[in-house]
Amino acid sequence: MPFIARQHELAVLSDFLSEIPRHGSAIHIIGEKGIGKSRLVQEASLIASRTGIRVLTMPSGAADGDTPYAALNELLHPLLTEPAEVSEQHRAALTSAFHSRRPGVDNPLVLYTAVLRLLDRSATRQPLLIVGDDTEQLDAASAAALSFVARRLRDSRVGVILVSARVTNDDRSSGLRELRLGRLDDVASARLVGNLAPHLPHRERQEIARRGGGNPLAIAELVRFARIGWEPTERPALAEISSAAAPFLHSVEALPAATQDALLLVAVARDTDLAALRAAGLEVAALQPAEHAGIVVVDARTRVVSFTHPLTPVVLLRSGSRERIRRSHLAFTVDERIPLRERAYHLAEATSGADERVAGLLESSARASAYRGDLDAAASDFERAARLSPRAGQRRRRLALSAFSAVGSEGDHEMRSSRLEELTDELAHGPGSLYAAVATAHAGLTGGLTVTRASHIIRHAVESGEHGWHAGDGELIDALGAWLDLLWAVGDEREWDSYFSALDRLRPTAPEPLQTLSIAFADTLRMTGAQRDDITSMLMKSDQHESAQVLRATTAAIFMDALDLGVPPAARQVAEGRRNGHSQRSLRSLAILALREFQAGSWDDAASLVGEARAVEDDPPGFERIVLHYVGGLLSAGRGDAEGCERSAGHLDEMGRRLGAAGLLRFGVHIREFDASGRGDWEEAYRLCTTTGAPGTFPRYVPQSIWWAFDLVEAAMKLGRLPDARAHLTAMEREDFAGLSPRLAILASAARGLVTDPDGNDFFERALGDPTTIRFPFDTARVHLAYGTHLRSVKQSEEARDHLRAALSTFEGLGARPWVDRARDELRAGRAGSAIDATVLTAPExxxxxxxAQGLSNREIAEQLFLSPRTVSRHLYRVFPKLGISSRAALRDALQSHDQ
Incomplete structure (x- = not known):
């Protein structure tokens, strides 16, 4: 069994072992059965052997365990055959205890002293470690002798490790150092299950971790039974149950039959709430004998029944007869108050062989899970339904649905592939073929397929399918939705055109909300007002829509700056992920919440959400990571963390190149552009802003260009490219930025203020007078900074300071260091007055x-002065406010004015 999450305990034992060659010591390891005590002691013994310490182990449960000193005899036997300086009195005591016909001694103290002297003398040649595992099973005489020795080792080179499952009064008063082993936490339990059973479905691994209760042996037993099948018999051999589990079986068998039946009902239940158990027919009074025996606890406050040790339900399930277990499961299928998925699960557990009625109920349960976004549950139920399907066609269709559902689930990539392998060539056409195609495309992405090739697989399946382009064909609509989800990463105009051509072929017309979601996803700027209202309505009524549709609407809301409306559905997905393990959808929802917090000015909260998502294992990486890297990169850029900024953008570049996904690269473009704007590197910002299109254009299917529209206008103005700035502003107004979102309305008005020089005050005032500015503190601070800079350039110094201070205050609160520097430099320049002396420039500046001033680019300047372009940018960033200018175009005049 893998050794997991015991690093602290192993470190304690390593320190203990390192002391033995200098002075003796003893330690008492305590923990419940199955918690990993023996495994820990094995590791300690190996460490001892490697460091030159001789290890002697006292056997527990010896065949002649009733014989006094039987265990002690076996422990010391190797030492008794070696020469040792032991007095005649002590040797006689040892001989009398171990070799006489009637073992025993008149004075145990003499024997204890003899044992201590024997160990001490032997340890002079080589340090000794005595291990007494499972001390409860030792014969009483040996246990007493070992306890005596363990407390008197200070002046020897002997160490003793005692191991027990419970603390007795003697243990408490012995004065021995204690090391208590607790149960594994949820993360460690999940890791253990993953190591023991990597090929089990994700949901089944979660269930094993939950039922195992943090006890490694219970988890191992559950995994073993999951692999070999339960197949309970009338009376299983105890050999089929581990030796550690056998005592639990004896404890249960001592209880009344009614209590055993009640315990079995609790063992098969997945919800141990008393209300659910009573709905299945549990008589709480029948549990009282088990409570008195310490087997279960009925919590009166939480109304939950729980086993005191997780091995007990394992033993109950393994030892119960097939018919008793079947009856227990059927008890959960009678009452309609029990949720559909629970009833379907228990009915399937009680069913042997194919049964279409049960398979149909499981399929209904799976569809309900998929609707609310629990794709792990959907994949599991579809697969179980396939196993119970009597007809081959139904079986293959349900396997395809299971693979399709696993596309969005976490950790089931191999299971999805195994399901696909079971689907024969007959599934190339007919029911299930589109689901199989989508699953195949996504499975290929984990094996080196590009997103364009994956898109082609879905496209070919859709265009050659036998659906007749009926808009009411659910499988066709699901496939189109999956294709849509993939295309935003592809980022290719021709692929988008193919998709919309397919959408146009639907008869009588493409259904809603797919039609609206498609345009919202692909080309947000071209949405009609009615379509924007539809997206808003869907988000406001998210509980009335299918989970995948809501997630698409929430993603579209990113470009509409309507993430506040997307918080409730995203929060539900995140809560589900935290309970049952994060899926691709819950991770994307985490990213959406992080982006919303970033826009709302809660940068610390955004960073916390990004950190939570990054802690989830990423194997293989999915598209949900894109938005996480994006938000993480924006945070790094905004706070001046150049290394973190480049790391996030680099991740996006690597994923984009590996997957052949042009759409992903645009996220990295915005991170770097945002960083350049913060540092005042306008040349770099302008270059990045124009990578997707010339000034004055917003290309089709590139909604990301909305994000840097204001930045492009500002960069163009700083570089003296007034025609470019005006062209882009005109395009912003033509595309009705103000109608798309309040944030964009603020930025569009501020952009007009930048371009309308020197009379742009009214436009800045209009932007800052918008009551929605409170929702977007960072963008509002940017407008204050731009307005203050503008006012300073037209010699309105007092008014400029008010706006620059407002910008500085917000930037400081966010921890936006580059923007803090920009605001402070503008304030310093304003305080210097209108007659600014160029001698304030340093020699490098x-x-x-x-x-x-001669028109050289940053890169050209860097080559001439042997600097980096970033350093050149930083110098210019400080030069402008010192000279009282706000753009590169004004640089020559400012320097000439000084020379005159």
Missing amino acids: QAVAALA
């Missing part, structure tokens, strides 16, 4: 400014 003067050299950079002179070359920039």
Whole structure:
């Protein structure tokens, strides 16, 4: 069994072992059965052997365990055959205890002293470690002798490790150092199950971890039974149950039959709430003998029944007869108050052989789970339904549905592939073929397939399918939705055109909300007002829509700046992920919540959400990671963390290149552009803003271009590219930025203020007078900074300071260091007055400014001065406010004015 989550305990034992060559010591390891005590002691023994310590183990439960000193005899036998300086009195005591016909001694103290002297003398040649595992099973005489020795080792080179499952009064008063082993936490339990059973479905691994209760042996037993099948018999041999589990069986068998039946009902239940158990016919009074025996606890406050040790339900399930277990499961299928999925599960557990009625109920349960976004549950139930399907066609269709559901689930990539392998060539056409195609495309992405090739697989299946393009064909609509989800990563205009051509072929017309979601996803700027209202309505009534549709609407809301409306459905997905393990959908929802917190100015909360998502294992990486890297990169850029910024953008670049996904690369473009704007590197910001299209254009199917529209106008103005700035502003107004979102309305008005020089005050005032500015503190601070810079350039110094201070206060609160520096530099320049002396420039700044005034780019300046382009950018960033200018175009005049 893998050794998991015991690093602290192993470190304690390593320290203990390191002391033995200098002075003796003893330690008492305590923990419930199956918690990993023996495994820990094995590791300690190996460490001892490697460091030159001789290890002697006292056997427990010896065949002649009733014989006094039987265990002690076996322990010391190797030492008794070696020469040792032991007095005649002590040797006689040892001989009398171990070799006489009637073992025993008149004075145990003499024997104890003899044992201590024997160990001490032997340890002079080589340090000794005595291990007494499972001390409860030792004969009483040996246990007493070992306890005596363990407390008197200080002046020897002997160490003793005692191991027991419970603490007795003697243990408490012995004065021995204690090391208590607790149960594994949820993370460690999940890791253990994953190591023991990596090929089990994710949901089944979760169930094993939950039932195992943090006890490694219980988890191992559950995994073993899951692999070989339960197949209970009338009376299983005890050999089929581990030796550690056998005492639990004896405890249960001592209880009344009614109590055993009640315990079995609790053991098969997945919900141990008393209300659910009573609905299945549990008589709580029948549990009282088990409570008195310490087998279960009925919590009166929480109304939950729980086993005191997780091995007990394992033993109950393994030892119960087939018919008793079947009756227990059937008890949960009678009452309609029991949820559909629970009834379907228990009915399937009680069913042997194919049964279409049960398979149909499981399929209904799976569809309900998929509707609410629990794709792990859906995949599991579809697969179980397939196993119980009597007809081959139904079986293959349900396996395809299971693989399709696993596309969005966490950790089931191999299970999805195994389901696909079971689907024969007959599934190339007919029911289930589109589901299989989608699952095949996504499975290929984990094996090196590009997103474009994956898109082609779905496209071919859709275009050649036998659906007749009927808009009411659920499988066709699901396939189109999966294709849509993939295309935003593809980012290719031709692929989008193919998708919309397929959408146009639907008869009588493409259904809602797919039609609206498609345009919202692909080309947000071209949405009609009615379509924007539809997306808003869907988010406001998210509980009335299928989970996949809501997730698409929430993603579309990113570009509409309507993430506040997407919080409730995203929060539900995240809560589900935290309970049952994160899926691709819950991770994407985490990213959406993080982005919303970023926009709302709660950057610390955004960073916390990104950290939570990054802690989830990423094997293989999914598309949900894109938005997480994006938000993480924005945070790094905003806070001046150049290394973190480049790391996030680099991740996106790597994923984009590996997957052949142009759409992913645009997220990295915005991170780097945002970083350049913060540092005042306008040349780099302008270059990045124009990578997807020339100023004055918003290309089709590139909604990301909305994000940097204001930045492009600002960069163009700083570089003296007034025609470019005006062209892009005109395009923003033509595309009705103000109608798309309140945030964009604020930025569009501020962009008009930048371009309308020198009379842009009214537009800045209009932007800052919008009551929605409170929802977007960072963007509002940017407008204050731009307005303050503008006012300073037209010599309205007092008014400029008010806006620059407002910007500085917000930037400081966010921890936006580059923006703090920009605001402070503008304030310092304003305090210097209108007659600014160029001598305030440092020598490097003067050299950079002179070359920039000649029209050289940052890269060209860097080559001439042997600097990096980033350093050149930083110098210019400080030069502008010192000279009282706000753009590169004004640099030559400012320097010439000074020279005159």
